[in-house]
Amino acid sequence: MDNQQLMQEAIKARAKAYTPYSHFGVGAALLDSEGNVHHGCNIENAAYTPSNCAERTALFSAIAGGQQPRSFKAIAVVGDTEGPIAPCGVCRQVMVELCEPDMKVIMGNLKGDLQETTVAELLPWAFGPSDLDFAKK
Numbered sequence: 202m203d204n205q206q207l208m209q210e211a212i213k214a215r216a217k218a219y220t221p222y223s224h225f226g227v228g229a230a231l232l233d234s235e236g237n238v239h240h241g242c243n244i245e246n247a248a249y250t251p252s253n254c255a256e257r258t259a260l261f262s263a264i265a266g267g268q269q270p271r272s273f274k275a276i277a278v279v280g281d282t283e284g285p286i287a288p289c290g291v292c293r294q295v296m297v298e299l300c301e302p303d304m305k306v307i308m309g310n311l312k313g314d315l316q317e318t319t320v321a322e323l324l325p326w327a328f329g330p331s332d333l334d335f336a337k338k
């Protein structure tokens with residue numbers, strides 16, 4: 202599965218977004234090590250803060266489906282943005298937890314712009330699981 206194909210899956214996932222407040226649908230498609238694709242969409246809430254982004258929905262859905270953390274190959278994300286959509290800070294932190302630092306992140310928009318980066322590039326100087334080891338007794 203190449204970047205374009207994974208982006209097509211993200212576009213399909215975006216159609217499932219629940220966005221009565223922002224009207225800004227986002228889709229994500231997460232490729233696991235077996236070649237399976239896990240869809241994610243943003244799911245909003247009347248209380249606003251419980252809303253979940255497309256990227257986290259895809260990651261949490263895959264983990265709940267039995268995938269091991271850090272077993273993922275790539276995630277594609279798409280929104281109706283001028284340039285390629287950029288994952289929010291919360292999702293970057295969740296990617297640091299559940300993905301390898303060199304995992305591919307493919308960002309796109311509906312116009313077909315594509316930008317490829319990695320988890321480590323998106324969140325340099327991240328606080329991660331190993332930072333807790335220092336304080337462990």
Ligand SMILES: O=c1ccn([C@H]2C[C@H](O)[C@@H](CO)O2)c(=O)[nH]1
Nearest residue numbers: 223225227243254255287288289
């Ligand atoms: O990368 C992003 C950026 C935003 N959103 C969602 C959160 C909210 O539902 C809406 C507007 O921010 O888009 C995502 O799902 N992913």
Ligand SMILES: [Zn+2]
Nearest residue numbers: 254289291292
């Ligand atoms: Zn997010």
